[in-house]
Amino acid sequence: MSNEPEEPRRKMVKPPTGGNLSGRAKGHTAVKTAKQRTQSSAKWLERQLNDPFVQRAKAEGWRSRAAFKLEEIDDRFHILKRGVRVIDLGCAPGGWVQMAKSRGAAHVVGVDLLPVDPIPGAEMIEADFTDPAIGPRLMEMMGGKPDVVLSDLAHNTVGHRQTDHLKIMGLLELAGDFACDNLKPGGTFIAKAFQGGETEHLLLKLKLAFNDVKHFKPKSSRADSSEIYIVAQGFKG
Ligand SMILES: C[S@@+](CC[C@H](N)C(=O)[O-])C[C@H]1O[C@@H](n2cnc3c(N)ncnc32)[C@H](O)[C@@H]1O
Structure with a gap:
């Protein structure tokens, strides 16, 4: 497994427009x-x-600095080929959706607890992905199996280590199950995980379901964050 980041291919791409820069609900952000x-x-x-x-x-x-994490992942693994169909879990404020579209995704379907301003060529719903009705709804919106499932899901931490850990792992496992149940053969799953997290069970499952599973820490992911991305390619179907 390698997590050596490479110098990203700098492309002068313009993010798709639509909505305000933050992409969150319009209005004022209070600063204390x-x-x-x-x-x-x-x-x-x-x-x-x-x-x-x-x-x-x-x-x-x-819309977010997170967009550059996906940019680096894609520079390294070449996932967002022209015409791919993408489902983005935890998509607000929309940086990954913008990046996927700018790299040629034909259609992006996203879900987040927070509202996201529209992005051309993408369809996003405000809902809780842990609700069992939401997976099927996303699939209905996609209208067929996706080539790529992205998950940057992260809950608001409560500050209690064990509780936070359980929540993180719960979201990651759900995202992994969703990818394994719905991806097109040959498809890719990218998910935010955390170093030191008990991801062995999920990794084992992914290694059985995909030809290639790697960890990657983008330069744009803060060095002091334990965040790391799982990149699983070649879904066996
Ligand atoms: C790090 S942010 C995603 C940033 C996004 N990738 C971007 O580029 O703009 C994580 C998101 O996960 C969302 N989230 C957390 N739990 C969720 C859930 N149960 N259902 C849907 N979204 C959730 C949060 O609301 C948050 O917007």
């Missing part, structure tokens, strides 16, 4: 006053403002 702000949130804000990926996303019109 300096007095109210805790030291850690002030640090977070400082890091956001000085983050080159945040600056690039803003300058180029990507």
Whole structure:
């Protein structure tokens, strides 16, 4: 398994337009006053403002810095070929949807707990992916088996290590099951996971279901984050 990131192929691509830059529900984002702000949130804000990926996303019109993670994954693994059909789990504010479209995806279907402003050529619903009715609904919207299932699902952490871990693993397992139940043979599953997470069970399942399963840490994924991506290619069907 290799997680050595390569220098990304820099393409002057323009993200599909539609909606505001944040892609979240339109309106005002409240920022606490300096007095109210805790030291850690002030640090977070400082890091956001000085983050080159945040600056690039803003300058180029990507809705999230997360878009560059998918860009790096695709530069390395060449997944988003022209005409592919993609399902994106946890798609708000829409950075991955934009990236998939800009790289030639024919159709993207997405789901998130949060509303996402429209993106041409994509269809996104506001729903909880853990609701058993949502998987079939996404498949109905796709109108056939997808070539790629993406999952950047991440819940709001509660700060309790074990609870957070269980939640993360629950979402990841569900996404993996969804991919294995629905992908087209030869298809690809990409999912956010966490280093140190007990992913052995899922990895075992993926290794049986796919020809090639790798881990990848994009440069745009913060070094101090335990986040890592699973890239499973060649779904056996
Ligand atoms: C890291 S963000 C995704 C960023 C996205 N890939 C992008 O490029 O803009 C993770 C998303 O997962 C969503 N999420 C978490 N739990 C979910 C659930 N049960 N159902 C649907 N979406 C969920 C969150 O609302 C959040 O927007």
